[in-house]
Amino acid sequence: xxxxxxxxxxxxxxTGGGTGAPLDLTTLSLPALxxxxxxxxxxxxxxxxxxxxxxxxLGLSPGQDDELARNRALWSAPTRPALERYTGILYEAxxxxxMTKAQRAKADxxxxxxxxxxxxxxxxxxxxxxxxxxxxxxxxxxxxxxEWKPALTGxxxxxxxxxxxxxxxxxxxxxxxxxxxxxxTVVTERVDGTRSVVSHFNKHHKGLLARxxxxxxxxPTDARAVARVAEKAGLRxxxxxxxxxxxxxxx
Numbered sequence: 609x610x611x612x613x614x615x616x617x618x619x620x621x622x623t624g625g626g627t628g629a630p631l632d633l634t635t636l637s638l639p640a641l642x643x644x645x646x647x648x649x650x651x652x653x654x655x656x657x658x659x660x661x662x663x664x665x666l667g668l669s670p671g672q673d674d675e676l677a678r679n680r681a682l683w684s685a686p687t688r689p690a691l692e693r694y695t696g697i698l699y700e701a702x703x704x705x706x707m708t709k710a711q712r713a714k715a716d717x718x719x720x721x722x723x724x725x726x727x728x729x730x731x732x733x734x735x736x737x738x739x740x741x742x743x744x745x746x747x748x749x750x751x752x753x754x755e756w757k758p759a760l761t762g763x764x765x766x767x768x769x770x771x772x773x774x775x776x777x778x779x780x781x782x783x784x785x786x787x788x789x790x791x792x793t794v795v796t797e798r799v800d801g802t803r804s805v806v807s808h809f810n811k812h813h814k815g816l817l818a819r820x821x822x823x824x825x826x827x828p829t830d831a832r833a834v835a836r837v838a839e840k841a842g843l844r845x846x847x848x849x850x851x852x853x854x855x856x857x858x859x
Contacts, residue, residue, distance in 0.1 A: 611714075612828050613769035614818050615728065615786070616721045617776045617811075619696035620741065624678075626688035628734040637720075637730040638763045644755060645726055649682055651746040652725065652738065656680050666744050675739035687734035690721050701815025707822070715822045722780035724752050727760045742779035753782045760784025771829050773821060775814045790831045791852050792817055796859035806857065813855045816843060 631649075633642045656662040656679035659670075668675055678685065691704055707715060719731040724740045726733075742752055749755055761784040764772075774781060774789035794810045795803045820841035821828065828834045835853045838845040844856045 610768050610770045611717050612771045612773060612821060613767060614719050614821050615772065615774045615776050616719060616818060617780050618721055618723050619694045619699060621695045622693050622737045623695055624737050626686035628687035630684050631682060631687055631736050636726065636733045638728060640763045641727045641759055644759045648725055648755060651749050652679050652740055653682050655747055665746055666739055678737045679739055682736055682738055685736040687736050689731060690729045690733045690735050691715060691719060691731035693735055693737065694721060698811040698815035701812045702819050711823050718822055722776040727756055727784065728764065742783060756783040770827060773834060775818060790834055792855055793852060794855045794857065796857050798859050809857055813857060817855060
């Protein structure tokens with residue numbers, strides 16, 4: 609049975625540097641996305657060559673011009689595996705550095721990351737540092753959702769995987785949805801029993817769920833199995849529907 613595929617959201621913050629050769633789109637997973645990747649990458653490099661236009665397109669302040677410099681070097685900068693490139697709350701909870709060799713091998717096989725620049729990359733795909741979000745508007749292109757949706761939806765449908773657990777945020781899921789994927793919602797339960805969807809701890813708990821799905825020896829095939837894996841890892845998870853599990857935190 610093909611392994612479960614876990615789709616993670618990207619992060620705005622990324623580790624710099626790397627030891628890999630410069631970006632080569634032909635080496636990335638999902639080669640059907642190459643044309644769209646190149647079109648968007650060229651637009652990112654072009655707009656980042658003008659500080660003011662780059663800040664406006666990417667939603668940056670003058671103090672973030674280092675991000676524009678990263679984009680200008682997109683085709684020449686060193687690369688590193690995508691799983692080591694992204695940082696932030698979710699990736700801190702995923703805690704790749706603490707994984708055993710066996711867990712890291714499973715992470716490489718089971719994890720993929722949504723990207724406004726690359727659509728989706730697998731954990732081992734080597735990419736440079738860059739700055740682009742799903743809400744960015746690049747001159748000369750349609751919205752990124754419009755650019756990505758046809759190609760990415762088709763490419764994800766062709767991936768040879770078992771269950772897909774889609775932990776991407778709404779903006780990134782909209783770039784290319786996966787029919788039949790299981791999603792996760794994080795809610796806070798108050799003392800009086802009322803609940804609300806949370807944002808502050810959302811990424812943290814999705815990172816913990818992703819780690820549980822990487823560490824397990826099981827290959828979940830449905831939402832109930834995902835919930836069982838999470839519960840064994842110490843999370844409070846409820847089966848909400850055939851396509852959704854709910855992670856409950858205390859507030």
